[in-house]
Amino acid sequence: MPDAVVIGAGPNGLVAANLLADAGWSVEVLEEQPEPGGAVRHDRGAHPDFVSDLCSSFYPLAAASPVVSGLHLERHGLRWSHAPHVVAHPRSDGRCAVLDRRVDVTADSLEAFAPGDGAAWRRLHDMW
CATH class of the missing domain: 3.50.50.60 (FAD/NAD(P)-binding domain)
Incomplete structure (x- = not known):
């Protein structure tokens, strides 16, 4: 056993x-x-x-x-294997949220959806 x-x-x-x-x-x-x-x-x-x-x-x-x-x-x-754009969520209005291996690309994408989210992403990235 x-x-x-x-x-x-x-x-x-x-x-x-x-x-x-x-x-x-x-x-x-x-x-x-x-x-x-x-x-x-x-x-x-x-x-x-x-x-x-x-x-x-x-x-x-x-x-x-x-x-x-x-x-x-x-x-x-x-x-x-690492894709440059790790996850993307296209919206029907033509916008697309992107999680990228590059911090700035992800932060800019999030900032376009809600002001302040880009800075929040950078803080989260720095913490981890």
Whole structure:
């Protein structure tokens, strides 16, 4: 019998299982789907050259997580992809809020929606 059973092979379950295994526990991971990954999966069903996210695809906190970086997943093939415009929300009036990797681009985008939000974004960015 394993020391721990982790239900679900999504990102959180796999990180938990890895941390327990690194601590010397025997771990069994149970997953309903045919492959691990949870919401972090993709396929090439539309075309072999086109990668489509099956669920979610935006993980800024995972990329910055000391726990995830401590697993050294790059040694096992992890490669982070970073789009310049990370998230965009187009509006029917033609405006588009943009979250960009560059602080000024995001701040300017937010400022266009509500005066003061650009400065608030810069403060939040500086804090984190």
